[in-house]
Amino acid sequence: MSTSESTASGIGPVEGASLYSVDNPAPVIEPPRKRTRKSPKSTRGNFEMAAWLFMRLSGVVLVVLVIGHLLIQLVLDGGVSKIGFAFVAGRWASPFWQVWDLLMLWLAMLHGANGLRTVINDYAERANTRLWLKGLLYTATVFTILLGTLVIFTFDPNIR
Amino acid sequence: MATPVMDKADATGSPEPGFGDSPYITATFRIRRFNPEVSAEATWEDFQIEIDPKERVLDALHKIKWELDGTLTFRRSCAHGICGSDAMRINGKNRLACKTLIKDLNPEKPITVEAIKGLTVLKDLIVDMEPFFQAYRDVMPFLITKETNEPTRERLQSAEDRERFDDTTKCILCAACTSSCPVFWNDGQYFGPAAIVNAHRFIFDSRDEAGEQRLEVLNDRDGVWRCRTTFNCTDACPRGIEVTKAIAEVKRALITRRF
Numbered sequence: 419m420s421t422s423e424s425t426a427s428g429i430g431p432v433e434g435a436s437l438y439s440v441d442n443p444a445p446v447i448e449p450p451r452k453r454t455r456k457s458p459k460s461t462r463g464n465f466e467m468a469a470w471l472f473m474r475l476s477g478v479v480l481v482v483l484v485i486g487h488l489l490i491q492l493v494l495d496g497g498v499s500k501i502g503f504a505f506v507a508g509r510w511a512s513p514f515w516q517v518w519d520l521l522m523l524w525l526a527m528l529h530g531a532n533g534l535r536t537v538i539n540d541y542a543e544r545a546n547t548r549l550w551l552k553g554l555l556y557t558a559t560v561f562t563i564l565l566g567t568l569v570i571f572t573f574d575p576n577i578r
Numbered sequence: 579m580a581t582p583v584m585d586k587a588d589a590t591g592s593p594e595p596g597f598g599d600s601p602y603i604t605a606t607f608r609i610r611r612f613n614p615e616v617s618a619e620a621t622w623e624d625f626q627i628e629i630d631p632k633e634r635v636l637d638a639l640h641k642i643k644w645e646l647d648g649t650l651t652f653r654r655s656c657a658h659g660i661c662g663s664d665a666m667r668i669n670g671k672n673r674l675a676c677k678t679l680i681k682d683l684n685p686e687k688p689i690t691v692e693a694i695k696g697l698t699v700l701k702d703l704i705v706d707m708e709p710f711f712q713a714y715r716d717v718m719p720f721l722i723t724k725e726t727n728e729p730t731r732e733r734l735q736s737a738e739d740r741e742r743f744d745d746t747t748k749c750i751l752c753a754a755c756t757s758s759c760p761v762f763w764n765d766g767q768y769f770g771p772a773a774i775v776n777a778h779r780f781i782f783d784s785r786d787e788a789g790e791q792r793l794e795v796l797n798d799r800d801g802v803w804r805c806r807t808t809f810n811c812t813d814a815c816p817r818g819i820e821v822t823k824a825i826a827e828v829k830r831a832l833i834t835r836r837f
Contacts, residue, residue, distance in 0.1 A: 443614040466803035467832060540764055540806070 469532050476525045483522040507575035516570055523566045531559040602628045605685040607638055609650065610692035612699050620699065624688060631681035635668055635691065639675060652703035659816060662752030666703050667692045672754040672814040694757035696766060710753045713769045717777035717795055722788035739784040746779040746824050748817040755811035755821050767800040771811035771821045774802055778824040781831060793832050802828050 492498050509515040534555050542548045604626060612620035625642045636657055643650045655661040657676045664675040668691050669683055675691075683689050697705035749772060756762050756770030777796055781789040796802045802825055811821035 438615050438617065440615050464797065466799055466801070467797060470803045470829070471833060536806075539804075540761060543765065 469535075473529060473532060476529045480522070480525050480529060483518065483525070487518075487522060507573075510570070510573050511575065520567065520570050523570070524563060527559055527563050527566075531555055601630045601632070603631050603685055604628050605631070605638070605680060606688040607642065608688040608690045609642075609702070610690070611650075611702055612693075613649070613701055622690075629680060631679070631685055633680055634676055635673075635678045635680060635683070635689070636664060636675040638680060638689075639691070651701045660750060662750035665694055665752035665754040665757070665816070667694055667757075672758045674752060674754070674816045677816055694753060696757045696759070696763045697753070705753075705757075707753060709766055710756055710770065710772065711751075713756075713773040714751065714776060716769065717773050717780075717792055718788065719776045719780065721780070721783070721786055722791070723785070724787045733785045735784055742784070743779050743782040745819055746775045746782075748819050749775050749779070750817060751776075752816060754814040754816055755819075758810040758814035760808060760810065761804050761806060768804045769796065769798070769801055771805075771825060774805075774825050774828055775819060775821055778828055781828065789831075790835075793828070793835060796828055797832055802832065805829070 491501060510519070535552060538548055538551045538555065542551055605628075607625045607627065608622050609625065610620055611623045625646055627638060627641050627646070629638055629641060636654060639650065639652055639654075643652075652664065652666070652675070654664040654676065656663070659674055659677045662674070665672060666675055667673075668675065668678055669689055672694055680689070691703065693699045693703045693705050697707065697709060699705050751772060753772060755775070756772045759768065759771055761768045762770045774796060777792045780786045781792050783789075805822070805825045807822055807826070809822050811825075812819075812823070815821055
């Protein structure tokens, strides 16, 4: 059958002597999911399921906690201008707000940390990169949670 | 494939198909070529052909291979959307070359054709499917029953029970879904939508008794929990399987089994 303007434009034939031939083909990238001695036998367990479930449940609770928090802090009753040391001290005098803030701190930090963990798992390709990024993430998470918890429980309104 | 055109040309008595009534258009196919015996790099190569836009991309590939460049390499068997051999990335989307009409692809611009992503390219449009089938084998895609004796009668099933997993029986293992999944692209350790779809087909089969084992397999670190519900797989499936929904049903089965 007739064909006008046949064949290739764009990229011409490979110039010069090729490094590769039938007997010496170019290296092929190792296929994924290949079973090697180093690949772990099984990584089954309920951790990933628990993490997945935690994301959904904490997300629902956080919607209520965070929107409530934003309303109280920024919108209702004078908005952001009312916030000061006295306002925070007054709120934390009540165990209800202590529990609210504690819950929000823990859920938000764990929710965010778990989200970043999955991002690292999905995007960091080298094992070492993953190790360092996750190490940094877990350190920051633990530090923030512990510091925040300490402040909520040991807050002294009469500090001078 | 050109028969109707020739008939028409004969009927009107013109020596060659006129410009006005010719169904042929000139389309450019930009194909990602890779030959490990020539170069370690893959390159794009353009082929210009005259073709009826009502034909399929597979017909265009055939025309190129048979008339322009015999070294073009691709898989195809049945050419009618059943064998699942010719999944490829056409204009950036995973499709079957034998189910994609050229007129649906905007042939005014070059049509890009490349191998599916995430699997090792062996040559041109052919990839190593072994990791894909390894994940498929891992979910034990066959009927398992607890009784050891050979059955003496047919395993009966109600129409409703059959309907439960009907959608996932349609899979042709073309790998369009798995190779469209961004989680699979990362390190290829994720089981992938196709394996989960085929596990779903047996997990929700009332005759099968190893659903528990298959759920356990998919509870892996690289199992269903790595699904990010991006719906790439559902978009890519040439059989219209609701892949992401099937994955969600497996997730739900895992959770309800535990709690």
